[in-house]
Each structure stands twice: as C-alpha cells, then as structure tokens.
Amino acid sequence: MLAIQTQKLTRRFGNFVAVNQASIAVEKGEVFGFLGPNGSGKTTVIKMLTGILPITEGEAWIEGIDVAKNVDAVRERIGYMSQKFSLYDDLTVMENLQFYARAYQLKGKKLAQKIEETIAANKLEKYVDRLAGRLSGGWKQRLALGCALMHEPTVLFLDEPTAGIDPVARRQLWDLLFQLSGQGITFFVTTHYMDEAERCSHLAYIYYGELIADGTPDALRSLPEVNPPGTHRFEISAPAITTALRKAKEMTLFKNATIFGRSIHALVDESVGQEELGRELRKRGIAVEEIRPLIPTLEDAFVELSQRRQAQMEVAS
Amino acid sequence: MNNPAQGLGAIFYKEVRHMRRDPMAILFALVIPVLLMIILGTAIDTNIRQVRTVVYDASGSAMMSAVSGSSMSRAFLDRLRNSDTFRIYKYVSSDAELNRELIAGRASVGIKVPVDFDRDLLKGNQAQVLVLVDGSDSNVAGQAVNVSSSLGLDESLRRMMPAGGRQAIEVRPKMMFNPASRSPNFLLPGLMSVLLILVTVLLTAFSIVREKERGTIEQLFVTPVRPLGLMLGKIMPYFVTGTVEFTVIILFMRFVFKIPIHGSVLVLAVLTAGYLFVNLAIGMLISSKANSQAEALQMCMVVMLLSIFLSGFMFPRETMPTWAYLASHLVPATYMIQIARGVILRGAGLAQLWINGVVLFAMGAGLLLLAAKRFKNMTV
Ligand SMILES: Nc1ncnc2c1ncn2[C@@H]1O[C@H](COP(=O)(O)OP(=O)(O)O)[C@@H](O)[C@H]1O
Ligand SMILES: [Mg+2]
Numbered sequence: 001m002l003a004i005q006t007q008k009l010t011r012r013f014g015n016f017v018a019v020n021q022a023s024i025a026v027e028k029g030e031v032f033g034f035l036g037p038n039g040s041g042k043t044t045v046i047k048m049l050t051g052i053l054p055i056t057e058g059e060a061w062i063e064g065i066d067v068a069k070n071v072d073a074v075r076e077r078i079g080y081m082s083q084k085f086s087l088y089d090d091l092t093v094m095e096n097l098q099f100y101a102r103a104y105q106l107k108g109k110k111l112a113q114k115i116e117e118t119i120a121a122n123k124l125e126k127y128v129d130r131l132a133g134r135l136s137g138g139w140k141q142r143l144a145l146g147c148a149l150m151h152e153p154t155v156l157f158l159d160e161p162t163a164g165i166d167p168v169a170r171r172q173l174w175d176l177l178f179q180l181s182g183q184g185i186t187f188f189v190t191t192h193y194m195d196e197a198e199r200c201s202h203l204a205y206i207y208y209g210e211l212i213a214d215g216t217p218d219a220l221r222s223l224p225e226v227n228p229p230g231t232h233r234f235e236i237s238a239p240a241i242t243t244a245l246r247k248a249k250e251m252t253l254f255k256n257a258t259i260f261g262r263s264i265h266a267l268v269d270e271s272v273g274q275e276e277l278g279r280e281l282r283k284r285g286i287a288v289e290e291i292r293p294l295i296p297t298l299e300d301a302f303v304e305l306s307q308r309r310q311a312q313m314e315v316a317s
Numbered sequence: 318m319n320n321p322a323q324g325l326g327a328i329f330y331k332e333v334r335h336m337r338r339d340p341m342a343i344l345f346a347l348v349i350p351v352l353l354m355i356i357l358g359t360a361i362d363t364n365i366r367q368v369r370t371v372v373y374d375a376s377g378s379a380m381m382s383a384v385s386g387s388s389m390s391r392a393f394l395d396r397l398r399n400s401d402t403f404r405i406y407k408y409v410s411s412d413a414e415l416n417r418e419l420i421a422g423r424a425s426v427g428i429k430v431p432v433d434f435d436r437d438l439l440k441g442n443q444a445q446v447l448v449l450v451d452g453s454d455s456n457v458a459g460q461a462v463n464v465s466s467s468l469g470l471d472e473s474l475r476r477m478m479p480a481g482g483r484q485a486i487e488v489r490p491k492m493m494f495n496p497a498s499r500s501p502n503f504l505l506p507g508l509m510s511v512l513l514i515l516v517t518v519l520l521t522a523f524s525i526v527r528e529k530e531r532g533t534i535e536q537l538f539v540t541p542v543r544p545l546g547l548m549l550g551k552i553m554p555y556f557v558t559g560t561v562e563f564t565v566i567i568l569f570m571r572f573v574f575k576i577p578i579h580g581s582v583l584v585l586a587v588l589t590a591g592y593l594f595v596n597l598a599i600g601m602l603i604s605s606k607a608n609s610q611a612e613a614l615q616m617c618m619v620v621m622l623l624s625i626f627l628s629g630f631m632f633p634r635e636t637m638p639t640w641a642y643l644a645s646h647l648v649p650a651t652y653m654i655q656i657a658r659g660v661i662l663r664g665a666g667l668a669q670l671w672i673n674g675v676v677l678f679a680m681g682a683g684l685l686l687l688a689a690k691r692f693k694n695m696t697v
Contacts, residue, residue: 047535050539051538051539052535052538052539072541075539075540075541076541078539079539080535080536080539082532082535082536083532084531084532086531086532086533086535086536087533088331088335088531088533089531090334090335090338090339091331091334091335091338095331095334098330099327099330099331100540102324102326102327102330103324103327103328103537103540103541103542104540104541105323105324105541
C-alpha cells in the first residue's frame, strides 16, 4: 500500500488552476521532496492532502484512505508543519506542547509522558519556560516538529521546514528526518534547497501547477530533456564571469549556459570537444581558466525542465 | 470521534493563557466601558433645562417707564422663568435685536410680548405672545414649545375662573419608576447593553482572526479539534470576561451613579448571559468571514452602530420609520435594553421578560451553528 497517492489531483481558485491533474505515488518510508518555484502549487497540494482545502477534481489517498471521504481517519495518521511553523508565539514551549497534546486528545499519564518524550527527543529541556516567539529559527522548528509528531503520525507533511534556518539547524533537521524515516515514517517535504533535494529518496517537480518531473535524484539528472541527444555539458571557469557568459551566449555552439558561483554550466553541441571549446572561447577573448566535463546537477535539471516548459507554454499561447 | 465539541478543553487551556499574556487587552476592554459610562453618565443630561432665552417685551413701552414691560407681562414672564425650562439672559428692545440673538445662536428661544398685551387682557380679548424657537435642536425646540404652550393654557384657565374658583380637572402626573426623571437612570441601562458588545464581539472575533493571520488555524484544522469545540473553547473565556464587565458596570451604576435597581440582579444576570451568548456568537460569525483584524474591526463597528441606532438606545423605537422598527427586532441589543430598563428601572422579572431571554438564547444558538457550519466548510 502506498503512503500517499493522488490521481489527477486538481485545485482551482475561481478560473485559476493552481494544481492541474497531478498524480503522485509515494511509498511508505520514503523521504519525498516536492520542489518547484514559488507559487507553483506546492502548499496547495499539501493542503489538499491534509484536508485543509477541498479537492476540486481528482482523488487522493493517505495509506489507502480516501482524503475526501474520511478526513478524520486521515488526520489520525498525518502530521503537518505549515510554512510558518504555526506555533503560538505568546505561549511558552511547554504551553505549546501542552496545547497540541490536548488538541490531539492525549490525556492524563499519556499526555505527561508524551510531552516528556518530545522534550527529550528534541533537546528542549533548557527552553521549556521560554516564549515560543523568543526561540531562534532552529529551535522553533524543533518545537513545531515535536508538536506535529505528538500523536505519532505515520505520514508527515513539512512545508518549507528549513526556510530561514541556519545551515547547522538545517543539517540537524535532515538528520532527524532520516532517523524518523528509519522508523517507518513517510515524509512529504517541500524545499528550495538543492542539497536537501539531493538527500531525498524521491523527488517531484511542479512548475506552475503542472507536475513535470518525478523520480529519484539520479533519474531526474539523467532525463533525456536534461541531457538532449547531440549535446554534452561542461563547467567553464573564467574571470569576469558575467561578461564571459554574455559573449558565450552569442556563440551558436552553446545550447544553454548558466552561471553557478564562479563558473558557467554550459550545454554544448556534441561535435565540439573540450579542447575545441577552449580554443573557441579564447578566440572571443574569454580568458578561460579551466574546462571540465560535467554531470548535470539537480539544479541543472530543474532549470532545464523549467525552461523547456516555459518555452512550450509560450508556444501554446 | 462522536463528540461534536471535541477539542474544547485544549482550546480553552490555550485561550486562558493567551489572555494571561495579554492583560492589557482585557484591561482595555474593561476600562473603556467604565470610562464611557462615566463620561456619558455625568456629562449628558438629556432633560432640557435652562434654555437660553431672549425677551422683547413691548407691552410696557407705551408707558415709557424705566423698567420695560407691564405688570401683567412681567407676571407671565416670571412664570416662564420659574418653569426651569427657560433662562432669560437678556431683554432687548426691538424685533431686529431679538432676531439677531436667535440668528447668532446666542438664544434658542426668543419671546416677544406685543404692545397691546395688557390692553387685550383687560378687555377680555385674546392676548398673544410670540415664541420664536430655534428648531435646529429638535429636543430643545419640542420642550420649549410644550412648556410655553402649557403655560399659556394655564394662564388662560386661571383668568377664566372666577376668583377663588378651581379648575374643573387637575392633571397630576407622577413619574412612577424614575421619579426624579434623571437621565442617567434611563441612559445607563441602555449604555450597559451597548458596552457589553465591545468585549464580547470584538475580542472573540479578534482571537480567531489572529489565528488566521498567523496561520495557526490551519494547524488546528488538521488536529481532531472540531469546529464546535474550537468555538466553544474560544467563547468561554470571553463569556467570563463579559460577566466580569457586567458586574463592574452594575456596581458602578448602583454605587457611583446611585441608580436604584428595582428588580432582581440575579434575573438580570441570567438574561444578560443570553445577551453575552448572542454577542459571542456574532463574534464567531465575524471571525469566520474576516481574514484580518482590520476587517474584523470594521464588521464589529457595523454591529456596534446598528445596536446604537436601532435598539432604542439613542432613538425611541416607537418613533422610528417602519422599516427601522421592523429591523430593530433583529438587533439583540433591542431585547437587552428592554431587559435592562425593565429590571433596573421598573422592577420587572422573568414573568415579564422571559420571552426576551428566549429570543436571545435562540439567536445565539442559531448564529453559533451558522458559524460552526462556516468553519466546517473552510476545511473539507
Ligand atoms: N486561497 C487562495 N485563493 C486564491 N488563490 C490562491 C489561494 N491559495 C493559493 N493560491 C494561488 O495558488 C497558486 C499556488 O500557491 P501555493 O500553493 O501557495 O504555491 P507554493 O506553495 O508552491 O509557493 C499561487 O498562484 C497562489 O496565488
Ligand atoms: Mg508554499
């Protein structure tokens, strides 16, 4: 049985189609990364799967249970951490925990025990009496995660859990996710960070409502759209990188070129080898420092997929 | 999962803590009504007294005496003055001056006694007194007209009687429930009804809209907390706040404004509970619609204004146009004002007011279910 499954899931706001016929299948225990530019419909998909927003068309199941038909049974199984952490800033850490434990119908001994456990698991001991609003991003996130896990859900939805969090806290959260995923919890995570995407066991990419890629990180990197036949990829280092890019883009042998840090990632016609490329660039006055063959990164893949999709949409309209 | 108010306890727990963290809001909600009560209770006296009056007495001018006016006209003017309604601040000696005082707004009433006032009276003809009233304040104008014509009537009757004779009918009005006819006695029970709206509607509406603004409401929707549990959990703390405010207002009325409470305070409290309940339900309904605190505030102001203008607090319902009179039946404050004035001023009890209580509780239950439905539709 799949942990999360959707069939042509669609959400419209008036005439605007926020999510168009998205079909997703996530296995139990997977860490599923859901990526896409802002406004693409990631949050909308999560809200439909958690029963916060009604589904316009299509179907969705959580662990085999139809979300539209039996939302109560679904909610017993899911946890949700919304984009803004959804804590009460004017309540203390303890009060937030107490509240969510009670909201999840824990009582008496079980309530006290679960709160104790959550505090210990997230190392919140020092902060129990601090107002949630006074916590740093990383601690807020731990507390929110603790609250979302209070009722021991088996599927957890995290909407941009690491936005605005420092790199150390980011790393720690992901370590924790893998630890929990080892215990059989399925994760549905949205993010804009490529290093986080890289760690997911399964990725999907949504571009303005359309699901345009689905698979493991490796599968996405080796998509034919990302590696068009008759091309190969190089990483070119050069000083004055923006001028170099402008000049490079004027050359017909470049299919695509993007700056990454201090280098250019270029998709080049297959007939042009590494040495010939260097000669051609120097001819144009670009002081090339180094050229290396490149396996596409996830970001290359998403940029490529987005650009192709954008071009298709422009042709269509 | 068959408890329709599931999650009530959790929400109540949290709401009480929010209130503890923000005592200013509660204090504000309690202090503002008291301030308003003091201002309105002491500064506004709707009984009309001592209206500034200018007199042009032409009756004496024929005699060229130093004191203007004849003895008869002076007797009449004295009676006017003794009515306490008029305060004669100036005597003038021409029509033009009389008009000038009125136009400048220095006088609200101008009285002109004509030249032949005495002569007409002595001859047994009808004597005339001209009373010019500034109609721009209709309350003052009405009272001035009433008092001056009844004085005229009184004077006429007296002259028709043989000396030592008695009026055929003497009307002896006696105010039963507010003998001093003090306006705070009448105003404050109504004011209480309007003030109670503030803490109840506004604070409950805000408490949910804040969760919308922060995004915590979505988190609530994925917990097993049910819409009714959410609403009742939010309502209860503010019900307590409303009750505290009610108590404060009653104590103020009784001991600061010295308004006697003729009926049972317990009956008043029970019926007021119904009123609080409706207002809390209105707050909930507003919060199911509004997405920001500013929006919620606007909607609360609408409720507040309707309550002030349609309930009989400001304008008597009997004199309203038909549509407004009909609409006033939909305003909870209408029923509450009847309750408050009834219990406090007339000593009415449940026997007379139970129907008001039933209407309020029924309105509250209906609105609360409507709000619960709206919250339910917000999620799947
Ligand atoms: N309640 C709503 N009413 C109208 N439009 C909405 C609503 N919620 C989201 N949208 C629109 O749907 C699109 C997708 O939004 P969202 O799911 O929040 O994107 P993402 O999470 O990927 O950034 C956006 O264009 C957004 O403006
Ligand atoms: Mg989003």
